[in-house]
Amino acid sequence: MVVHLSCINTQVYCLTKSGESNSTTPIHSRKGFVRHERKPQKLNLEISPHRAVSAVRLMRIEFGGAFADLLNEKGKGSGDNEMGYVERTLGFCTRDLDDRDLRLVTDIVGGTIRWRKYLDYLILSLCHDPNTFSRMEPLLLQILRIGFYEIVKLQVPSYAVVDENVQLAKISLRPGAGNMVNGILRKLILLKETNSLPSPQVEGDDRAQARALAILHSHPVWMVRRWVKYLGREEAIKLMMWNNSDPSFSLRANRGKGFTRSELASRLETLKVPYELSPYLDDFVRISTGMQSVIQDGLLKEGLCSVQDESAGLVVSVVDPQPGETILDCCAAPGGKTLFMAACLNGHGMVTAIDINKGRLRILKETAKLQRLDNVITTVHTDLRTFPEDNCASYDKVLLDAPCSGLGVLSKRADLRWNRKSEDMEQLKSLQDELLDAASMLVKPGGLLVYSTCSIDPEENEERVAAFLLRHQEYSIDTAARYISPEFLTEQGYYFSSPVRNALDGAFAARLKRHSAPN
Numbered sequence: 001m002v003v004h005l006s007c008i009n010t011q012v013y014c015l016t017k018s019g020e021s022n023s024t025t026p027i028h029s030r031k032g033f034v035r036h037e038r039k040p041q042k043l044n045l046e047i048s049p050h051r052a053v054s055a056v057r058l059m060r061i062e063f064g065g066a067f068a069d070l071l072n073e074k075g076k077g078s079g080d081n082e083m084g085y086v087e088r089t090l091g092f093c094t095r096d097l098d099d100r101d102l103r104l105v106t107d108i109v110g111g112t113i114r115w116r117k118y119l120d121y122l123i124l125s126l127c128h129d130p131n132t133f134s135r136m137e138p139l140l141l142q143i144l145r146i147g148f149y150e151i152v153k154l155q156v157p158s159y160a161v162v163d164e165n166v167q168l169a170k171i172s173l174r175p176g177a178g179n180m181v182n183g184i185l186r187k188l189i190l191l192k193e194t195n196s197l198p199s200p201q202v203e204g205d206d207r208a209q210a211r212a213l214a215i216l217h218s219h220p221v222w223m224v225r226r227w228v229k230y231l232g233r234e235e236a237i238k239l240m241m242w243n244n245s246d247p248s249f250s251l252r253a254n255r256g257k258g259f260t261r262s263e264l265a266s267r268l269e270t271l272k273v274p275y276e277l278s279p280y281l282d283d284f285v286r287i288s289t290g291m292q293s294v295i296q297d298g299l300l301k302e303g304l305c306s307v308q309d310e311s312a313g314l315v316v317s318v319v320d321p322q323p324g325e326t327i328l329d330c331c332a333a334p335g336g337k338t339l340f341m342a343a344c345l346n347g348h349g350m351v352t353a354i355d356i357n358k359g360r361l362r363i364l365k366e367t368a369k370l371q372r373l374d375n376v377i378t379t380v381h382t383d384l385r386t387f388p389e390d391n392c393a394s395y396d397k398v399l400l401d402a403p404c405s406g407l408g409v410l411s412k413r414a415d416l417r418w419n420r421k422s423e424d425m426e427q428l429k430s431l432q433d434e435l436l437d438a439a440s441m442l443v444k445p446g447g448l449l450v451y452s453t454c455s456i457d458p459e460e461n462e463e464r465v466a467a468f469l470l471r472h473q474e475y476s477i478d479t480a481a482r483y484i485s486p487e488f489l490t491e492q493g494y495y496f497s498s499p500v501r502n503a504l505d506g507a508f509a510a511r512l513k514r515h516s517a518p519n
């Protein structure tokens with residue numbers, strides 16, 4: 001069956017499978033989207049579905065507030081309605097994504113976001129004049145970024161990348177846009193083949209060097225400066241390389257549902273998903289590929305296992321939940337640590353899970369039910385800062401997994417580096433102090449407060465604990481030595497996982513013991 005497709009200006013004319021002609025009317029929105037008014041569905045068989053979907057997802061992430069990690073799970077975020085978004089943005093739809101397409105979309109979207117700064121530097125260098133770049137339509141820029149990423153980083157055969165991206169620009173925008181993509185991609189291929197891609201020189205003062213490193217490793221300049229200050233240049237570069245590498249994931253078998261790690265391992269063997277057992281945590285396995293098979297097999301939907309990084313699991317080891325204990329999880333949603341702590345209680349004791357975000361707390365509640373842990377979890381929707389005023393309860397253990405910059409999890413959260421601003425750090429630090437003060441009032445005398453983050457930034461970690469100890473003489477550090485393996489123990493007795501050293505997400509936790517009632 002031949003599907004004929006031609007386009008004039010931004011109007012798209014094509015034949016449907018039944019052969020009738022349709023058109024879409026382009027609408028330009030405030031943020032530069034070209035949206036096409038929906039008429040009967042137009043199927044385009046020339047553009048690969050993964051390419052069309054990748055371009056649309058990139059638009060949604062950059063301008064529509066979508067999160068890359070949510071879009072990657074089919075059925076969540078956008079999966080079910082994917083073609084609706086494609087049709088509204090591009091003016092046509094493609095055939096549905098199969099598993100291979102989904103993997104390609106995940107690779108292209110994740111990689112293009114991570115490498116955005118570097119790709120833009122190359123695109124700008126290859127434009128005739130800087131205005132061409134600064135005035136470029138957002139969709140055209142996404143198409144170019146995809147092409148550049150495929151050629152420079154994925155080593156996809158050049159002819160396929162040029163042909164398809166040119167077609168995509170022509171059909172979704174106009175013929176002139178296709179010509180421009182053609183010209184720039186061909187220039188890029190030539191430069192790549194002759195080993196003469198533009199590259200910024202790391203020279204000059206600290207600021208200039210940070211700017212060049214930020215382009216080469218595609219991170220915001222402020223992050224580079226911060227890491228060079230705290231870690232030194234070599235370590236900062238290694239960290240950026242880790243953030244740009246493909247993330248690997250770990251799965252936690254859910255004991256609450258009587259599902260053991262060896263059962264999880266045999267399910268993965270049946271699915272032909274390669275795995276490794278975690279050397280640090282009894283319930284965890286590591287996988288670097290095959291997440292799509294795990295999702296399709298229903299392991300997550302049935303509540304038999306959860307996706308959880310070992311670095312987060314180790315925070316629970318630092319809390320060391322024991323059957324019979326009362327535990328308060330202060331910033332609990334969506335519940336990764338709450339659920340793991342609850343599973344450790346073996347049906348005896350209670351985890352009270354507080355969060356200010358009602359929607360996220362609802363997810364926690366539903367997951368607790370699914371994982372058959374709802375008998376040991378109570379949820380409270382409130383602001384932790386006001387909770388102690390209205391509540392005289394106190395707990396054996398209190399976990400404050402504080403809102404933080406997330407600078408330890410940039411390999412998994414591809415878009416986070418571009419959303420975080422350096423100004424956020426000061427606000428986060430004051431919030432962390434306020435939350436620590438509130439959490440400290442809820443610990444029984446003789447009880448334990450654990451402060452944790454998924455940040456690698458000392459200002460959010462060690463410095464917050466030091467400031468807290470100055471304000472609260474009723475607390476002192478209790479070393480985490482007994483609860484984690486030595487490679488994670490800092491000199492001060494805290495837990496710290498380093499992406500570079502431990503090849504896990506970055507995380508921090510401090511055990512703080514309460515001696516007596518506050519003065």
Ligand SMILES: C[S@@+](CC[C@H](N)C(=O)[O-])C[C@H]1O[C@@H](n2cnc3c(N)ncnc32)[C@H](O)[C@@H]1O
Nearest residue numbers: 331332333334335336337355356357383384401
């Ligand atoms: C790092 S996340 C927690 C992740 C969670 N512990 C887990 O393992 O899945 C921080 C949480 O703090 C919550 N939060 C922020 N400010 C809060 C406040 N004032 N009171 C209670 N929760 C708050 C956010 O809604 C967010 O869910």
